[in-house]
Amino acid sequence: MQRLRRGGWSFRGSHCEGTRVLGGELMDCGVAVAAVGRSVAAIAREAGAAQSIPRNLALIANPISLSPQPTRLHKNRKKRGHVSAGHGRIGKHRSHPGGRGNAGGQHHHRILFDKYHPGYFGKVGMRQFHKMKNREFCPTVNVDKIWGMLPEGTLEATKTAGGKAPVLDLVKLGVFKVLGKGRLPEAPIIVKAKYFSKEAEKKIKAAGGACLLTA
Known part of the structure; x- marks a missing residue:
């Protein structure tokens, strides 16, 4: 001592x-x-x-x-026998050293983006700020599709003797113009739309129907 x-x-x-x-x-x-x-x-x-x-x-x-904690109480006991213990072989429980996702596309990952994704960054041309694209918005449909926009069985009921011609308002369905491609069945139909092509108007009237312009 x-x-x-x-x-x-x-x-x-x-x-x-x-x-x-x-x-x-x-x-x-x-x-x-x-x-x-x-x-x-x-x-x-x-x-x-x-x-x-x-x-x-x-x-x-x-x-x-x-005294040390007993093994049966350790948190990592559940992962025994699994090499990476739930953290993966690649990341190995590390963070994201290169950034998450597409981070660094113009900086430390520029070569990757320039090689495999050219044109990803930047702008080309000019924006026409005075141009109102909503004025040019005009969804179309051909005459061979208009009967399919009515409830099922409407065509058969119209073909029977004394059947009334159904009224189809295309504007309510989001369609503004009717084009003349296709063939119409021999049954009258009244179509409402903002625009009709000459061929579409000719085929609808030939089948006994009518074309009504709406605002």
Whole structure:
């Protein structure tokens, strides 16, 4: 045991095999442990000098477990036998060093974008800010499709004797113009639209129908 200074502590290993010099007298460690319940100030007064609490004395007063955690309680026990433990072979539980997604397409990933995605960045030409494309919006349909836009069985009911010609409002269905491609069945139909081509108007009237212009 090393030489003890007045008021000092000495411990050997993790066992309480030390003594303390209190007021010039040796005090056995067992007595010191028994005295932990009393206030440290009282012990200091009895020793004849005000001394701070040694760290080892605090450990004796509040012992902690230094044994390792049992294996059955480890979080990674579920991943035993799997090499990457759920973090993948490529990323290996690392972040995104090159950025996420398409980050850096004009900077550190420029070669990739210039080689495989030319023209991805930038603008070409001019934007005609005064041009109103909604004025040119005009969905179309051909005459051979208009009967298919009516409920099923309407054509058969119209062909029977005394059947009335159905009215088809194409504007409500989102169609503005009727074109003349295809053939119409021999049955009258009244079609409402904003525009009719000459061929479409000719075929609808030839079948006994009529063309009505709407706003």
